[in-house]
Amino acid sequence: xxxxxxxxxxxxxxxxxxxxxxxxxxxxxxxxxxxxxxxxxxxxxxxxxxxxxxxxxxxxxxxxxxxxxxxxxxxxxxxxxxxxxxxxxxxxxxxxxxxxxxxxxxxxxxxxxxxxxxxxxxxxxxxxxxxxxxxxxxxxxxxxxxxxxxxxxxxxxxxxxxxxxxxxxxxxxxxxxxxxxxxxxxxxxxxxxxxxxxxxxxxxxxxxxxxxxxxxxxxxxxxxxxxxxxxxxxxxxxxxxxxxxxxxxxxxxxxxxxxxxxxxxxxxxxxxxxxxxxxxxxxxxxxxxxxxxxxxxxxxxxxxxxxxxxxxxxxxxxxxxxxxxxxxxxxxxxx
Amino acid sequence: xxxxxxxxxxxxxxxxxxxxxxxxxxxxxxxxxxxxxxxxxxxxxxxxxxxxxxxxxxxxxxxxxxxxxxxxxxxxxxxxxxxxxxxxxxxxxxxxxxxxxxxxxxxxxxxxxxxxxxxxxxxxxxxxxxxxxxxxxxxxxxxxxxxxxxxxxxxxxxxxxxxxxxxxxxxxxxxxxxxxxxxxxxxxxxxxxxxxxxxxxxxxxxxxxxxxxxxxxxxxxxxxxxxxxxxxxxxxxxxxxxxxxxxxxxxxxxxxxxxxxxxxxxxxxxxxxxxxxxxxxxxxxxxxxxxxxxxxxxxxxxxxxxxxxxxxxxxxxxxxxxxxxxxxxxx
Amino acid sequence: xxxxxxxxxxxxxxxxxxxxxxxxxxxxxxxxxxxxxxxxxxxxxxxxxxxxxxxxxxxxxxxxxxxxxxxxxxxxxxxxxxxxxxxxxxxxxxxxxxxxxxxxxxxxxxxxxxxxxxxxxxxxxxxxxxxxxxxxxxxxxxxxxxxxxxxxxxxxxxxxxxxxxxxxxxxxxxxxxxxxxxxxxxxxxxxxxxxxxxxxxxxxxxxxxxxxxxxxxxxxxxxxxxxxxxxxxxxxxxxxxxxxxxxxxxxxxxxxxxxxxxxxxxxxxxxxxxxxxxxxxxxxxx
Numbered sequence: 001x002x003x004x005x006x007x008x009x010x011x012x013x014x015x016x017x018x019x020x021x022x023x024x025x026x027x028x029x030x031x032x033x034x035x036x037x038x039x040x041x042x043x044x045x046x047x048x049x050x051x052x053x054x055x056x057x058x059x060x061x062x063x064x065x066x067x068x069x070x071x072x073x074x075x076x077x078x079x080x081x082x083x084x085x086x087x088x089x090x091x092x093x094x095x096x097x098x099x100x101x102x103x104x105x106x107x108x109x110x111x112x113x114x115x116x117x118x119x120x121x122x123x124x125x126x127x128x129x130x131x132x133x134x135x136x137x138x139x140x141x142x143x144x145x146x147x148x149x150x151x152x153x154x155x156x157x158x159x160x161x162x163x164x165x166x167x168x169x170x171x172x173x174x175x176x177x178x179x180x181x182x183x184x185x186x187x188x189x190x191x192x193x194x195x196x197x198x199x200x201x202x203x204x205x206x207x208x209x210x211x212x213x214x215x216x217x218x219x220x221x222x223x224x225x226x227x228x229x230x231x232x233x234x235x236x237x238x239x240x241x242x243x244x245x246x247x248x249x250x251x252x253x254x255x256x257x258x259x260x261x262x263x264x265x266x267x268x269x270x271x272x273x274x275x276x277x278x279x280x281x282x283x284x285x286x287x288x289x290x291x292x293x294x295x296x297x298x299x300x301x302x303x304x305x306x307x308x309x310x311x312x313x314x315x316x317x318x319x320x321x322x323x324x325x326x327x328x329x330x331x332x333x334x335x
Numbered sequence: 336x337x338x339x340x341x342x343x344x345x346x347x348x349x350x351x352x353x354x355x356x357x358x359x360x361x362x363x364x365x366x367x368x369x370x371x372x373x374x375x376x377x378x379x380x381x382x383x384x385x386x387x388x389x390x391x392x393x394x395x396x397x398x399x400x401x402x403x404x405x406x407x408x409x410x411x412x413x414x415x416x417x418x419x420x421x422x423x424x425x426x427x428x429x430x431x432x433x434x435x436x437x438x439x440x441x442x443x444x445x446x447x448x449x450x451x452x453x454x455x456x457x458x459x460x461x462x463x464x465x466x467x468x469x470x471x472x473x474x475x476x477x478x479x480x481x482x483x484x485x486x487x488x489x490x491x492x493x494x495x496x497x498x499x500x501x502x503x504x505x506x507x508x509x510x511x512x513x514x515x516x517x518x519x520x521x522x523x524x525x526x527x528x529x530x531x532x533x534x535x536x537x538x539x540x541x542x543x544x545x546x547x548x549x550x551x552x553x554x555x556x557x558x559x560x561x562x563x564x565x566x567x568x569x570x571x572x573x574x575x576x577x578x579x580x581x582x583x584x585x586x587x588x589x590x591x592x593x594x595x596x597x598x599x600x601x602x603x604x605x606x607x608x609x610x611x612x613x614x615x616x617x618x619x620x621x622x623x624x625x626x627x628x629x630x631x632x633x634x635x636x637x638x639x640x641x642x643x644x645x646x647x648x649x650x651x652x653x654x655x656x657x658x659x660x661x662x663x664x665x666x
Numbered sequence: 667x668x669x670x671x672x673x674x675x676x677x678x679x680x681x682x683x684x685x686x687x688x689x690x691x692x693x694x695x696x697x698x699x700x701x702x703x704x705x706x707x708x709x710x711x712x713x714x715x716x717x718x719x720x721x722x723x724x725x726x727x728x729x730x731x732x733x734x735x736x737x738x739x740x741x742x743x744x745x746x747x748x749x750x751x752x753x754x755x756x757x758x759x760x761x762x763x764x765x766x767x768x769x770x771x772x773x774x775x776x777x778x779x780x781x782x783x784x785x786x787x788x789x790x791x792x793x794x795x796x797x798x799x800x801x802x803x804x805x806x807x808x809x810x811x812x813x814x815x816x817x818x819x820x821x822x823x824x825x826x827x828x829x830x831x832x833x834x835x836x837x838x839x840x841x842x843x844x845x846x847x848x849x850x851x852x853x854x855x856x857x858x859x860x861x862x863x864x865x866x867x868x869x870x871x872x873x874x875x876x877x878x879x880x881x882x883x884x885x886x887x888x889x890x891x892x893x894x895x896x897x898x899x900x901x902x903x904x905x906x907x908x909x910x911x912x913x914x915x916x917x918x919x920x921x922x923x924x925x926x927x928x929x930x931x932x933x934x935x936x937x938x939x940x941x942x943x944x945x946x947x948x949x950x951x952x
Contacts, residue, residue, distance in 0.1 A: 056522035069852050098854030111845035115867045124863075125853055163610045174849065193379040194549060195626075198593035198606030205601060220522070223552075227595030227604070246600060264527035266552030268594060270575045273556055277531050279524040282492050 005083070006044035007182065007214055008068065008101075012077035013041040014238075015063055019287070035286045037063040039238035039294070040077065042313055045182075050208065050215040052229030052246070054222060056261075058283050060238035062106075065186045065218045069103045070094070099129050102175035106187035108167035112159040118145075118170055119155040125177040144173045149203060165196035169203065176207070183208075184216040189224065201228060222265045226250055234258045237286060237294040240313055244320035254322040256299045293325060301326050340367035341543045342391070342511060343406040347413075349383075349390045351614075352398035358614040360386040362567040363403075365641075368511070373537060373544040375558035375575070377551060377590075381611045383567040384547045388513050391545075392424040407511070426456045429504035433516035435496035439488040445472070445499050446484040449506050456507035471502040476532060494525035498532065505536065512537075514546045518553065530557050551594060555579055560647075563587045566612055566622035569641060573648030583650035583659050585627045621653065629654040692943025695878075698936030705749050706756040713746035717903040726919045736921035738911060744921060748929050750903040755933065758815070758888035758897075759881040765823040767877050770830025771870060777831065778838030778869070779861045788831065795828045804887065805896065813896040815888075822884065829880075830873050837869035871948040878941030882934035889930055905930050 016034040037060045045051050053061040066072045067079060070086055079086045081097060089097050105111035113121060122141045126132055132140045145154055148169040159167055168188060175183060188204065189197040205228060208215055219225050225232055226246055233243040234255065242255040253259045260279035281298045284290050290297055292307040299306065306325050313323040349361040361383040368374045378384040390401045392412065405412040407428065412420060424430075432438040440448055449468040453459055459467055472480035475498040488496055497517060504512060514533065518526035534557065537544055546558060554561050555575060562572040563584065571584040582588045592605025609626040612618060618625050624634040633653050641651040644659065652658060705712055715721075721741030729736045735744035777788045795803070807821035841847065842865055850860040885905075891897030892906025900907050905926035912923030 056524060066848075071848050071851060095854040098852060103849070103852045105845040105849060107845050111849055113846045113864050113868065116864075124855075128853065128855060128859075165610060171849070174853075178853070193611065194551075194590055195379060195593045195607035196610060198595075198604040199608070201595070202603050202606055205603070222523070223595045226597070227600055250597070260524055264523040266523075266526075266530075266550065266556040268552050268555050268579060268591070268596065270555045270579060275531060275534065278527045282494055282525065283522075 006080075007047045007082065008045040009080040010041050010043050010045075010064070010068075010077070011080070013064070013067060013074045013079060014038050014076040015060075015067060015072060015074055033287050036289055037238050037286065038067070038074075039289065041235075041238070041240055043233050043240055043243060045214060045216060047181075047214055048212060049230040050217055050228050052225035052232040053216060053218045053235060054220065054225045054232060054261075055235035056220060056283065058237065058286055059235040061218045061220075061235050062186055063238075064235070065103070065184050065216060068182075068184050068216060069101055070097070071103075095129070099178045100180050101182040101184065102178060102180035103184045103186065104168070104171050104175050104188055106190060108164040108171065108191055109159075111171050112167060112174075114159050117156055117158050118150075118173075121170070121174055122155075122177050125174055129178050131178060140177075144177055147176065147207070148173045163196075164192050165200055168192065168200050172200075172203070172207070176211070179211075180213070182214045182216070184218070186218045187220070188217070190219065190221065197224070204228065222261065234261065237283065237289065239294055239323065240321075241295065241324070242320075242322045243313070248320055254316055254320065255295075255324050256301055256326075257295045260298075260300075293323075338369060341370045341372075341407075342368040342545075344391070344404070345406070346403035347387065347390055347405065348402045349386050349395070350400050351396075352400075353615070356615065357400075359617075360567055360614055361390060364564075364567075364569050365403075366562055366569065366572060368543045368545060370543055371537065371541050372560065373534070373546060373558045375554040375561040376545065376547045376564060377549065377554050377561060378564035379549060379590075379611050381566070381614065382564040384549075384564045385515055386567075387564070388430075388515050388545060388547050391513060392428055392430065393420060394424065394430065422456075425452060425504075426507045427509055428511045428513060429507060429509035430513040430515065431497070431500050431504050431517050433519050435493070435500040435520075436488065438500055439496060439503075441488055444485050444487055445491075445502075448499075449484075449503050452503050452506035467506070468502075471505055472499070474505065474536070475499070475502045476528070477502070493521055494528065497521060497525075497529055501529075501532065501536070505540070508540070510542050512542055512544045514544060516548055517546070519548070519550075526553070533557070551579065551590060563590070566617050567614065568622065568651065570623065570652065571650040572641070573645075577645065577648045581648075581659050582661075583644045583648065583655040584623075584652040585629045585654065585658050586623045586652075587650075588658050588661055589626075589628075621651075629657055689943045689946045691939045692947060695936050695938070695940030695943050698932060699940060702752055702756060702933055702936060706752040709750045709753050713743075713749040715743035715746040717742060717747040717750040718901055726915070728919070729921055735925045736919065738908075738919070738922045739915065744908075744925050747903040747908055748905070748925050751905050751908065751926065751929065752933075754815075754898055754902060754904045755885050755888060755930075758818075759885050759933075759937070761819050762822045762884040762888065763826065763877060763880050765819070766826030766880070767830055767873065769823075770827030771834045771866070771873050773827065774831035774834030774873075775838050775861050775866045775869065778835035779842055779857070779865060781839065785835070788835065792828055792832050795825055800825060801887065801890065805891070805894070808891065808896045813891075813899065815898055818888065818891055818897050822887070826880070826884075830876065833876055834866075834869055834873050837872055838865050841865045841868050871945065874948070875941045875945040878937045878944065882937035885930060885933060885937075889926075 015038040016036045018032045018034045021030065021032050041064055053064060055061050063072065067074050073087065081101065086097060119141055122144055123137050126137050126140055141155055142152055145152060150166060150169050162170065185204065189200045192200065201224065207213065217225060217228050229246050231244065232246050232249050233240045234257065236257050242249065242253065242258045250262065253262055263274065264278035279298050284297050292309055293311050296302045296306040303326065309325060311323040311325045313321045316322045345365045347361055347364040348359060350357045350359045364387055366374065376384040376387060389395050391405050393401055401413055403413060407423065412423065446468055449471060450464045453464045453467055468484060469480050472484060477483055477495060477498050491499055518529050521529060530553065533544060548554060558575050560573065561575050561578055562569045563586065564570065565586050571578060571582065571587045578587065579591065582591060589605065589607035593607060595604060607626050612622060620636045621634045621639055624630040627634065639651045639653045641649050643649045644655055719742065724737050724741045726739055727733055727737045733743050733745065735748065737743055777784050803825050804821045807824060808817050811817035811820060847860060847865060850864050888897050889906025889909065892904045893910040898904035898907050908926040909923045915922050
């Protein structure tokens with residue numbers, strides 16, 4: 001286990017969801033159609049880093065998150081965890097993997113079992129994975145509550161007695177109860193009010209330092225992703241279009257989609273107003289994907305080449321990787 | 336700015352019947368909207384921003400009571416009879432909502448829904464209404480308008496549905512557009528398109544806009560003036576640049592600190608502790624005091640008045656002088 | 667309805683901390699069924715006469731202080747027979763529904779969780795069963811097996827579980843979409859733990875409510891079969907049997923059939939009230 005070896009490596013992962021055919025479609029013998037959620041994802045996740053996955057709805061970021069924890073089985077490609085293909089895990093191997101790679105969910109209202117108290121929820125995880133001897137369970141629950149900043153009397157309460165922000169803390173405590181190494185956070189704070197978002201983000205950063213966690217931070221909010229991530233992968237229609245160190249990617253985005261996304265995100269500074277639309281048009285259908293570069297229908301720099309050839313994710317200037325066929329120097333870019 | 340305001344709201348208070356008790360969702364709110372101005376109402380859930388917007392045309396569930404004044408074209412809408420109010424609502428004052436999927440009627444084609452509004456608020460004949468509805472879809476940037484008019488809401492994407500809803504709202508040639516979180520359900524690139532569309536339409540049609548949102552970035556990029564709401568009151572108002580650049584209320588400052596900004600990556604955000612109060616348990620004095628780092632004894636006993644700090648900028652905070660020494664948006 | 671709740675504090679601490687008053691339906695249902703249960707367990711304490719004892723000196727007497735509900739054509743005390751019938755009829759209510767409830771709920775939970783092929787198969791079974799009217803199906807099965815209470819339980823069990831299964835399967839299917847089910851999978855919990863510890867407790871409420879109504883219906887069914895001579899056999903004191911016995915005397919001695927009928931109505935009402943009350947209480951816990 002060398003330091004350079006990625007903890008998780010995603011190679012050419014694809015995932016699609018078959019649509020239900022109507023009766024008439026079945027009789028006319030049409031093949032089932034599918035939503036292509038992931039179309040060949042490649043990325044590495046390094047030990048101890050926070051990798052941000054960002055993109056708009058339909059980009060596949062949540063699907064990828066679910067593939068990482070094996071809530072979804074991939075259709076093609078592989079997800080390697082410490083050099084082992086996670087698709088091959090079962091029984092105790094899978095359980096050990098589950099313990100080490102945990103997930104926190106988006107919806108604070110549905111991610112907790114409404115009939116179980118906080119103590120029951122945490123005790124179940126502790127007992128199933130035999131994290132502590134039975135006599136230590138209560139003490140460990142108290143520690144976990146303290147860790148995520150919940151009062152001790154929270155243990156006896158049920159989820160409906162908490163606010164959204166507190167519920168997310170419970171979700172974090174549940175994930176941490178099995179002492180994982182990787183935390184996949186799917187839109188952790190997007191359902192919360194702005195002031196509460198900041199509290200939970202602060203907690204996440206604090207816990208990562210304290211517990212040496214590797215974090216995959218999935219979000220649509222660019223400001224949040226920029227704030228928490230060491231590296232960021234920008235996704236569009238089930239592909240990574242750009243990946244690189246946060247600072248560099250936000251300072252000098254290379255892919256036209258990343259550029260549009262950054263431009264469209266409303267800045268807090270009123271003097272930076274722009275009345276130019278950042279990206280024309282809308283997301284093409286994930287059922288019938290466009291040929292060539294998936295962004296070609298909305299790209300301001302599109303050429304005939306872009307409609308014919310699929311760009312590969314390739315390094316540009318060292319560490320930064322971009323999937324775009326146009327050399328930035330050729331562009332007539334106003335910015 | 337010497338022109339008379341298009342809309343003038345004074346001491347607006349809205350209460351809801353909760354069976355055993357009444358709670359005030361909006362308390363003593365006053366503001367003006369100038370002709371052609373975009374005013375932003377910003378706040379978190381429970382701040383009363385949406386209820387304020389809905390109270391203007393009394394689009395509220397039964398059991399809600401509105402008092403105060405909403406002066407529109409020389410008339411007080413608060414006292415207006417339901418029949419007269421209906422003419423104003425959807426006529427001179429139109430509204431668009433957060434969730435176009437539920438605000439549009441799923442079983443009627445878009446054309447019918449636009450023409451319905453045209454029939455109610457214009458004198459156009461059948462052919463005129465047909466022509467006008469196509470013009471409206473063109474205006475809001477729906478491609479291939481002639482064909483899409485006969486489609487149903489479910490055949491539209493989220494962004495296109497919001498455009499269709501705006502087209503319906505514009506059918507009556509409104510002088511004031513009330514927008515309740517119109518882009519919250521949309522992706523950023525689509526949000527950017529819709530906000531630009533609203534601004535373009537404001538320029539072309541000269542209407543005023545009141546925009547409710549929880550996103551300070553949307554305010555910064557779209558509005559001329561803004562009002563920050565907390566626990567049913569306006570706690571700070573003024574031009575967008577002064578308020579965001581030099582906030583004078585501790586809540587506005589905290590809200591800004593909660594939003595991550597460039598250059599502060601992976602540092603602790605200046606968040607606000609705790610959660611907004613329930614309407615039924617608003618703290619005495621300044622409602623924000625229990626969460627405020629500046630709070631002193633006076634904050635817990637006496638509710639601060641909304642007082643001007645500089646030209647057109649006012650805050651309801653006992654310690655606004657101290658707050659203003661903190662930094663707002665770092666440029 | 668507007669989308670008002672969006673603006674009413676969603677993030678403020680929930681206010682449901684204060685205890686809700688128990689619904690009147692729950693109290694009413696519990697009182698009726700509690701009394702019924704006491705009568706069922708200790709009928710001899712309350713019954714003034716032996717329910718089977720003939721008294722040819724007091725045939726077809728109308729209600730009087732000595733016989734508050736009158737007597738039948740053998741001089742048996744109607745009140746005593748109605749009270750003793752609680753034993754059989756409450757037994758029918760419980761034994762006729764407990765197997766369908768337990769088995770149907772378990773099958774429904776598994777089918778709802780697995781989906782796919784299991785769901786298709788189960789769907790076909792449901793289709794077949796609901797094509798036939800419930801009563802007709804049960805009568806057909808009892809006719810084959812022979813009359814008597816035991817065979818009635820078997821017949822009801824063969825058919826009745828399907829309805830519970832359908833209710834629970836639909837509910838589990840909704841629940842398993844929620845993130846807490848996925849959280850259980852990410853935690854590495856076994857499927858049976860996720861189904862029975864997590865999904866089922868959140869899905870069982872409608873089945874419990876249906877169970878209460880079903881007990882009322884099964885008493886009616888038991889009485890119907892008793893009336894038809896396929897259920898409890900005379901001279902046993904059972905409300906359906908009693909009504910059957912009284913049918914020939916409706917014009918001359920109405921009390922023979924009317925009082926057992928009233929007992930059926932009151933007990934059925936008790937189950938319905940309890941079901942309504944439970945539904946309200948269990949839903950409020952969310």
